[in-house]
Each structure stands twice: as C-alpha cells, then as structure tokens.
Amino acid sequence: MTAPAIELNGISKAFGPVQANKDISIRVMPGTIHGIIGENGAGKSTLMSILCGFYKADAGEIFINGTLTPIPDSQAAIRAGIGMVFQHFKLVQNFSVLENIILGVEEGALLRPSLAKARKELQHLADEYELRVDPDALIQDLSVGHQQRVEILKALYRKAQILILDEPTGVLTPAEADQLFRILERLRAEGKTIILITHKLREIMHITDTVSVMRRGQMTDTVKTKDTNPQQLAEMMVGRKVLLRVDKAPAQPGANVLEVDNLRVTDDDGVDRLKGISLNVRAGEILGIAGVAGNGQSHLMQVLGGITPGTGTVLLNGQELDLTGKSSDGRSRRKRGIAHVPEDRQHEGLIMDFSAWENTVFGYDDDPAYQANALLMDNGAIRAETAAKMERFDVRPPDPQLAAKNFSGGNQQKIVLAREIERNPDLLLVGQPTRGVDIGAIEFIHKRLVELRDAGKAILLVSVELEEILSLSDRIAVMFDGQIMGERLPGETDEKELGLLMAGVREEAA
Amino acid sequence: MDYATLLQVADSTVRLSVPLLLACLAGLYSERAGIFDIGLEGKMLMAAFTSAALAAVSGSVWIGLLAGIASSMLLAGLHGLASITFRGNQLISGVAINFLASGLTVVIAQAWFEQGGRTPSLQGAARFEPITLPLAETLQGVPVFGPLYAELISGQTALAYVGFAMVPLTWWLLFRTRFGLRLRAVGEAPEAVDTAGVSVIRMRFAAVAIAGVLCGLAGAYLATALQAGFVREMTAGRGFIALAALIFAKWRPWYALSATLLFGLLQAVALRFQNIDIGTFTVPVQFMDALPYILTVVILAGFVGKAIPPRAGGEPYVKER
Amino acid sequence: MSKMPKWADIVLIPLINLMLAFALSALVILAIGEDPVEALILMVKGSFGSTYGWGYTLYYTTNFVFTGLAVAVAFHAALFNIGGEGQAQLGGLGVALICLYLPWPHWSLALLGAMLGAAAFGAAWAAIPAWLQAKRGSHVVITTIMFNFIAAALLNYVLVNLLRPPRAQDPSSAKFPEVTHLPTLHDILSPLGISFSKSAPANITLFLAIAACFGVWLLIWRTRFGYQLRAFGKSEPAAIYAGISPTRIIMITMLISGGLAGLMAVNNVMGEAEKLVLNATEGAGFIGIAVALMGRSHPFGVALAALLFGFLYQGGAELALWTDIPREMIVVIQALVILFTGALDNMLRMPLERVFLALRSEGK
Amino acid sequence: EPAVIFDLGGKFDKSFNEAAFNGAERWATETGGKYLEIEMQSEAQREQALRRFAETGANPIITTGFAMADPVAEVAPDYPDTKFVNIDGFLPEIPPNVQMIVFEEHQGSYLVGMLAAMKSANGTVGFVGGMDIPLIRHFACGYAQGAKAVNPDISIIANMTGTTPAAWNNPVKGGELAQAQIAQGADVIYAAAGGTGVGVLQAAADADILSIGVDSNQNHLHPGKVLTSMLKRVDVAVYKSMIAGDALETGSMQVLGLADDGVGYAVDENNEALLSEEMVAAAEGAKAKIIAGELDVVSYYANDSCPVLDF
C-alpha cells in the first residue's frame, strides 16, 4: 500500500488564548482531492498554513510521502513540494505576473535570466493547464479570477506535488469555478494531491474523494465523499441536527417602505459596482438578496446605509434620500429610520476595543436619551440600558463593561442586533446576520428578525447562505455583476434555479 | 550672473547635496523594504561624531569612516530591533534614535575631548581631501567645459564620488537583481515574500543595515570632508531634508538625485545670496531655508503628482496577532 | 479574553520600561566617569529640595503637560502629531502679539486673551497638516515634521525682521508690558502664608495645566465628541459606518491638539520670559511625545509623566551646573524613555504575556 | 566664589567665549581659586542660569555676550548684594550692581583690515560675520575702513552667516561662505563669527589663502595660514573682574579700546613670517594715531551705517 501523501499527527496551535487547532491528525492519499469543511473560525486555514510553513505548530508531526518532514518555514514546504493558494492572495500588487512567479525561486543573483526562463515555463504551463495570463501584466490590473490563476501558476512553477486551495471559489463566478475544477481534475489525473477548503457542500460532493470536517479547532471526522451526503456533513460541522426552515407565518406586506430605482455605484477605482438596481421592500416583509460574494451586495448595503455615495433615486416612505453623500451619512440614515447591521461586524459594526455599553450606542450616541447635559454623555444611563438589552438578547456573559473583542462571534453579533433592532427602525438593512455564528444563536437571530417583520417593519437581507435566504425571505432577488437577475418567491423556487441566476444565467437562456 | 559664479553655485550645490543624497538613498533602501526611517538625522549625526572622533584620535580618516559607519549601523540595528523584531512603532523608534544621537554625541564628546561637545579639528590625513581628476589642469583652458570639468567635476572628495556612484548602483540593485526584487517585494507585500520562502526579517534587516551604512557615509562626509571635525547638532536638520527629498523623489533613485540636487541648490543659493532681491520685494533668507519643507508639503498634498509610499511601509509584519 | 490583566498593562509595563531606561542612563553616566547615584541625589535635591527647585520643576511640568496632552489627544484619534514643537512656537507668537499690541487693563484679562491667542495660533498651525491628512491623505507625521521646520523659519523671520525692537541685537520681541505679567507661585502663595521662592518661574499657568488635564479627561471619556474621536481612532471603517465624519474628527482633533500645544506658550512666553525669544519652546514639543507615551495617553498619566520630565529637566540643569555631566544627558534619558516605552514596548510585553498566559492556565 | 556664564557657542568656540574662558582659567591658576561656570544651550535658559548662580551666592557673576544683557538687567535687582558683569551688551539704564564692558572692535578691526589689504595680491578681501547684528557690522565697518586706507580700490566682500544665534556655531556654513568669497577672488578673509569662524579658517587653509581670526588668538589653528587675529581682550576683562571680586566697581559702562590694550592684533611664532616689517610698521603707525586721536575710525553705531561698506 502506498504511503499517504500527507499525514498530520497531533497538530496543535494556539494564538495566545485561542486554541485554533487541537491535536489534529489526518491522512491524505496521493492522487486524490481531499475536502475540508467547517464553520468560520474552526481552524481550517490555520491547519493548512501550518502545513505550508506559514505558521509553526506548537506540537505535532508532519509526514510527507511517508517520511517525517519538519516544516518550520515556507522554504521547507516548497522543498517538500507543497504549494498553497491562500484565502487572501499573497501577491505583490505592483509587480508583474512574471516577477511574482519568480519571487523566491530566482535563478542566481540577476533577474534577467530568471525572467526569461520563467516566461518560457509559463507558456508551457499555460498550454498544459489552460491557465492563461499575460506574463507582463501588473497584478493590480488583473481580475480576482486571474490573480488566483497566478497563485496556482506560482505553485506549479515551484513543482508542487501537493496543492492546497483555501476557499478558492468564494471570489469566483460559477463559470470560473467550473473551470477551476476542471484544472483540479486534470492535476489529480497527473497524480498530484489536492486539498480543498470550502464552505460549499455542493462543491465537496461534486469534486472531492474524501472529506474532513473540523469543528472548534478539532478534526471531528473524515469520510469518503461517496459515503456521505450534505445533510450529514452539515450536522457534523455544527455538531447537532440542523434546522433547515424557520417557523414563520406568511407575510402581511403593507405599503412600500423602500423604493429603489436605477441605483448606480462607481467605486474609487472607477469600477461600476451597481449597474442600475431597482427594487422595493414593503412594510412587514423580508426581501432577501442572494448572490455570490462580490457581486455588488455590499455596495447596495453601503449606499443605502449612507456609507458610499451613488446615483439614482431611493425613496424611504415616499421621501427621497440623499445619495450624494453631501448631506447624508450613516447617522442621518439612522435618523430617517434606517438601521443597518453591517456584513463585517468586527470592522464596521463594532469597535472591538470598546466595552459592550459603548458599543450599544455606536451610531446613536447623539440620541438625547444618552446625554446628561449639553456637554456630557450620561454613561450611567447607557450602562443600565445596555444591561437590559444584553438580558433581552441573551448576550453571554451579560457584562456591559466587557470589551467587544472578548465576546465570541455569536455574542458580538447579538450586541449589534440588539442595538439596531431595538431602535425599532422602519427599514432594517442586515448583511450576513449569521456568518460565523453557531446554530443556537442562528435560531435566536432568525426569530428576532421575523418578529421585527411581524411588527410591520421592512427588512432587506443580504446573505451568501442560500439556505438562510430561502428560509427567511418573503421574496428573493438575485444579484449578479451589479444587477438584479430576477426575483423569485421562496416557495416557488429552489437552490438550483437560484444558483443559475447567481451565475448570471438569465431565465430565457435557462 | 556670470559663468564663474554659476560654477561656484553649482560647486557649492554639489558639496551640500552629497550628504542629502547619501541620507536620502539610505532612506530609500529602508522605506522600500517597508521600514519608515525618520531616524536618518540621528544616524548621520552619530556617524559624524564617531568618524570625526576616531579620525582625530587615530589620525586616519579611513579609520574614522569605518567607525562612523559602525556607529550608524548600531543605531540602524536598534531601529531594526525595535521595528522588525519587536514590531514597535517605526516612527517612535525613529524619534527616539534622533534624540539618542543628539544627546549621546555631546555627552560622549564632552567626556572624551572636553571641548564643549566638539571634536578637535582634523588635519591632514584625518580628513578627506579633494581628488583632482586626470587632465583637470590640462583641460582648464577649454572654454565652458574646461572650468566645468576642473572645478565642478574634478576636485570633489572621495565620498562625493561614492555618493553619486550610489545612484546608478542603487537603481541597478533594486531593479535588476534578485536582492532588489525581494527588497521591493518586502515593502509592498511582506506576506508574499514570506510564503515564497524568503525571510522577511532578514530582508528588512538587510535594508536597514544598508541604510545604516549610507547614513554613516553621509555623517562622515559632513565631519571629515565638508568640515574638519564635529560640532554639536552639525547635521542641522539634513536628515529631515533628506526625508523630504525621498518623498519628493517618490522613492526612486534617479529622482532622489534630482531632489537632493534641488534641495542642495536651495541651500547653496540661500548661503550665497542671503536675501534675494527680485525687483519689487526681497525673498527673505528664512523663506529659502523653509523652501525644501514647503515643497515637500506641496508634493505630499498631491497637488503636483502624488507620492505613494511602499504599501507595507510603516507596518510591522505580523503573522500571528 | 485579553492576554494580560489591566494593571500589568498600565502600571507594570511602563514602570519596568522606565527602570530599564534609567538603568541604561546610569550606565552612560558611569561610562563618562561620573557617579550615577550621586547624580540622582543631586537631581532630586535640585528639583525637589527647595521651593526654588520645585518652582522650576513645576514650571517645566506645566510646559510638558500641555505638549503631552496635545500628543495624547491626537493619539486617541490614531493621529501622531509630531508638530507640537512648531505649534507651541506659533502659540508663542500669538501670545506675544496679544500681549504687545493690545492694551490690557489687568493681567487676568490679558491671561484670557493670551490663552485665546496661544490656542488659536497653535491650532491654526495644526490645521494645515490636519486638512491635508483629511482631504488629501498626506501623512500627518511627515507634514507636521515639515511644519516644525517651517515654523522655526517663520518665527526666525518674524523675530528678526518684525518684532525685534529697533537697535536691539538679540532676536527677541520687546518686553511685555508690566500689566501682562502673570502672578508666580510666590505671588499666589505668600498671601496664604506659604513662603515660596520669589525667583522660580512657576506661575498661575500651572493651575491652567491641571484644569487642562481635567478638561481633556472629560473631553475624551465623557463627551460625545470624545466618544466619536476614540471610535475613529480605533477603527476608521466602523466610524464611517456609524456616520462619524473622518474629516470632522481629524480637523477638530488636530485643532484641539495644536491648541493645547500652543497653550504652552502662556507658561513659557507670558509667564516666564515675558517676551518672545527665539527657540522659546526648547524642545518641549518633542518631550510631549515621550510624556504621552509614558502616560499611556491618559491625562492623569500625562500629568505624572510631565512631572517626571519636569524633574528630569530641572535635575538635569542642576547636573550641568554642579558636575561634568552635560545638560544633553537629559536628552539621552528622554530618548531612552521614548525608546523603551514607545518603540521597544513589545520587548517586555511579549514575554510578560506568555508569563501571564502560563499563570492563568495553571490557575485553571 | 565667582561664576562665569558662557553664551551660545560655548567656551570652546576658539573665539569670543574661549577668550572669556582663558581669562577665568588664568585667574584660577594664579589665585588657586575655583569658579562656577555654565554654557548656554538655548536662548530660554539664560535667566535660570543667572538666578541659580545668584541663589548659591556666587559673586561676581560674569556673563559673556550681548544677549545676556537683558536677562542680567532682569535678574540683578532681585539680588542687590550680588555683582553682575556683562561683556559686549548694552543697557539703556545700568542697575547699580551691574558692570557693562564693551570694546572698540572697530579700532582693532581697522588694523587687521590694513594688514589684509597689504597682504592681498588680488585686491579683494573677505569678511565673514556671524549673526547679522550691529555689533558684527561694527567689526566689518572698521575692517573695511582699514583696508580702504591702504588700498582705496580694494573690493571687500562681506557676508553674514545668519540672523539667529545659531550663526555663531555653524562652521559648515562658514566654510561655504568662505569658499564663495575665495571663488570671487578674496585671498584674505576675516572671520568675526564665533565658532563659525573655525569653518572659515579651515576653508581658507584648504584653499591655501590667508584668514584672520578674531577675539582669541587663533593663529595656531592653521600655522602659517592665519595672517593674524583681531584680539579682543575679553580674557583680560574677565580676569580683572574676577581679581576685583567684591571690590568690583559697578553701575557703569566701561569701554576698552586700543589705548587700554582692550583690542589689538596678534603676532606670534605662527604668523611672524607672514607679516613683513613695513606691514607691522604701518599698523603700528595707525595704532599710535588712533590712540592719539589723530585718526578717527568711524563707528557703525554712530549712525547705524558704514561709510565704506553696504550691507
């Protein structure tokens, strides 16, 4: 029997007080594609970063092709034939593709011969794997998909026998993802070993041979893909039975709260992010926006939340909003009755170094209720209110003095939600409400959102989790490339149809 | 202004530009590798002192030069330790180094030479003498070019020639060699360098060390070539002008040459023509003194071509929080 | 879960760092052939041994409180204002103009006027770097450094060509009129029956500095603006999400910072020299950086650190008088304090964190 | 116990302050006494230093440099039992316990101006001043008059180093100024610039032309390259004040000129060879005439301008 291409034995890694990996052991056979799944923060990226020498494990052993191979640094990993495409690319933005490729594996002290050799080799690889990129283009001018190709080429140029890809499809269109999978299959056919980290069970089922599940820093199980199914994988991931549908009464939509017409956003780099969005949300209704990350959902939330400027017309309760950013910002939006749960709670929704009580007035600090007098804030009142809110939202521990960074992800999200929902807004913008949140908290959060809807409020929900969209929304709009591809009712559609729309396939063509 | 005066101003410009150029290139290496260096001034000052002190004691300018470089590298190492190894704030470290040099030079000089914080005057072999290039005498008579060659090109000190030679050398090193590729990469995207199997720490220390050497040359030039000995605060803000020139030059070697020559020219002009009378009103000498800084602010404001620093500049490279 | 208890962070680490800085300074003193213990005794006696010593120590402290607060306020908004020196110099110009060219009936009114002038000029000098940072993204560190030099040149010009009285040789303004002279601690304390050295320059501005500490504390931790300023300092994207305008925060923060630095001039220009001299700030703007770092940007810490540096300055002046240790020794100590508490902070923090982590897991 | 306060530039400026230092040292070695001393590092410290010495009971307290005059006037009334001396300064009203000492620098400068003109082959001489203040113009004016007296067609290039006290201690700039003057044909350069002069003398020596030192005897700095030094006997003034001690006469302004040997030019083994007999004879002749009142060297102070030199 052949030795496994990779064998990890008792790997542990702590970042200060956070135990990211706990005693992990795993074997991957050569010539296979091995999937790894797990919730956010489960420790997947950490484990792979250890394998490719980016982090150093606190304990444990690594065997490559059966021989003990210590990997103290990236150099050792490269020597061992391991290449990794990171979740966040490791490219020098203002270098050319060629320069990025040769970085670290130059031939001799002068660049010219190295570049010439790499150019030839790149041509060769491009032909062989259909990985075409302009060798002289600067990385910053390339699309994300092409940048990923450069990362793969980098690994292949270094003669990697083991290729690790960390959430490679998160940034890709379905078509690009399909092409990536074709390349992976070809590499597997050549006998290379591939580790694929993804959140998408569909991809796992589609391409992997075996799959490992991680939870809370530990490896819970490894199974043959053909012996399992998505439902079972999901259960292994979160550690208990997953509730797929939310209990909710049919919606009782009222008048239009939000009317958006021909909304356009161009970002700082001059790229059109929203290309004429039109939609509406009524009182007592949840409109879910589905789509692959990076298709403009974030910009939609930001322009509605007053963070970025745009053009077009947006009516809130029939009154026009200023989109130019000149007389409006997040604060004036709040005053108009728009609350906003941002997609990235750690960078936007919360100040991680602030205590919980300081965070519960974030964005609302000018509310007269929080002022002791004309000059000073009434911190006592704020603390008292925070304690009450934490109670109601079951934030644990219910300590208003604790800094936000010291709460777990789920509890951080509850603090944000408590702040925004309890404002009783006419419209709630909510992005990725349950990202990285455990199942118990998910149920709680979903319940609160439905309650808000039932109280006659309008909710615009953005989520990359199709399941969440399907179970929460009363109507679903699908975004692709800055446009709305179509609208569906949850009862009359399924993941397959939505998936096609998300891939930019119009109904006529479908 | 006649040709001879022009040549004289040019000559003065060259002399005054050399320390700026050397320090500017020092900053260029460091900042290209992602380590901001506002401690150029301190390193120069320290080198000026040690080079003068050792040259005075030993009687040999070369020993002085080596000592100057060594002391500047010591401070550079401290900067590296603080900002690379211990991921401290690079700006604060630079500020500390400037103060350290400003204080230590005088304290040591006073204890050593008891001349109020200066070194004895350097004589003969303890100084860099001007080098007369071949044919300087012979060509003197050739119109226009002759005097130019004899007075401007010939007759500078060894360190001046080294300074100017550093410009093409730096360009070649940065853009044509493996070392340069890695050095630039480490200032733009250290994680890319790290995952490519190259030590970020080592690259950054190398860059900081080169900056130390160049600041050492700059300081030694001040004390042993331009002048004959050390006096307190003799760098007189040149490190900051060099920093300004670096921004002005957008972190590029050839631009650095032009920027430092420009700032050197400003100094030379301010020296030569205290208050400049331009018809209706006089430009006060203080305005000329402030001009490099004003120009830098204008450049920084992005009104005249934006200066974009290396992307990872100023940030310690942290893998694990 | 944070890695270290709070007391370790705000007391233990600065204290050890300070000890390290002092230990190295002692080594330097030893190396130049002097006795560090004797030097220390001399410094303590010289700065705290008499009301004269106290008078100077408190005078310097007052300067450093203002410049330290200036740096600290900006730190809270994640802005590094190295321009305190230039702003304080401009503040001096403001004070001089107010005292020289306005007829004041009483020193108390003159004090109010001078405070306004000092703060306004200091703030104005900070406004340009602030605007460039907010609107053009020019790094405030570099622009404030440049503005220090520009301020020096400007003051040089003003003193030499405009303010210098006719026939005077020294580039300094005329003496301020008698009525603008501020009461010194001697004047304030003797009616209370406390005798205080008549010749020390500590004056009523000291109480202004104490008030400023309290004011800054209120501003940062009790007002809405302070809340927004801290939020911006911790996370710019979050501030924007909350509708906090970065431009507004940067501008107002730098104006406050520059104003505080400028206020120092009330102490040294109006209270001490009673005229504007060249280089009146004597580097106090830079010492503000060390003071803010030492004081962990908290007004109370700033006050303590300012007192420490006041002691170093007065003690250092005494050293220069009675020993062969030159006054520059203070600059060395100051550099080491900045180095250890500011730049090499992690050198101590990393191992200490590990110790506390180990202690905690054992405790479990 | 007397005390000496040296102004910016420091006691080792090889020039003005060093002269004061030499005077104090002479007193110390002759009497075996000790004296307190401090060098100013910044404009703002002057008053503190004065008070500190007065507090400790130092007497007399001798200060060098015009910039110390105002602080002295400020502090002196607070310590009526202490005597203060200021050299080079001017006070409209002199407090009873203050003695002001000034020198007739234009007379000494006149003599070295003559020597310079006689030595110059090119008919061009230079002057590098420190800080641009009336005092230094006073030096330059006397120098120019002396030079013109020898050679009416001579051209005199005069530059000042700066406008602030930093100009007393900037040898780099001094050197550059000297080089510029040399390029314009100057072959004798007179430096009246405190520590900055070190750079001027260095540049002159490097270019193999002659320079003239100031205040102290600077002939030894570059033997054979320094034509002479304009002596300003600050050392004598300091020495005498210290000798007088408690008995020091105060409340007046003392003016020391050629007649009192307060100013002069230096001749020693380092420059003997440079001075011909007729040069010395001419200078000595002029000196006698000035002392006798037959020759009037116009003072810049007379009406704030110089008859033979524009600034």
Ligand SMILES: Nc1ncnc2c1ncn2[C@@H]1O[C@H](COP(=O)(O)OP(=O)(O)OP(=O)(O)O)[C@@H](O)[C@H]1O
């Ligand atoms: N560099 C780091 N420093 C400190 N803690 C870290 C670091 N990287 C990761 N962590 C922590 O380690 C844990 C595991 O993180 P990791 O990135 O491996 O998760 P993941 O499974 O890849 O999650 P995701 O699906 O979000 O990518 C998390 O709690 C995270 O906060």
Ligand SMILES: Nc1ncnc2c1ncn2[C@@H]1O[C@H](COP(=O)(O)OP(=O)(O)OP(=O)(O)O)[C@@H](O)[C@H]1O
């Ligand atoms: N990067 C980090 N730095 C410091 N502490 C962290 C970090 N990431 C997580 N923690 C801490 O580790 C603990 C566990 O956090 P984690 O996010 O893994 O919780 P969790 O079990 O996933 O809970 P939840 O499901 O609510 O997210 C928390 O107390 C959190 O404060």
Ligand SMILES: [Mg+2]
């Ligand atoms: Mg990950």
Ligand SMILES: [Mg+2]
């Ligand atoms: Mg979590």
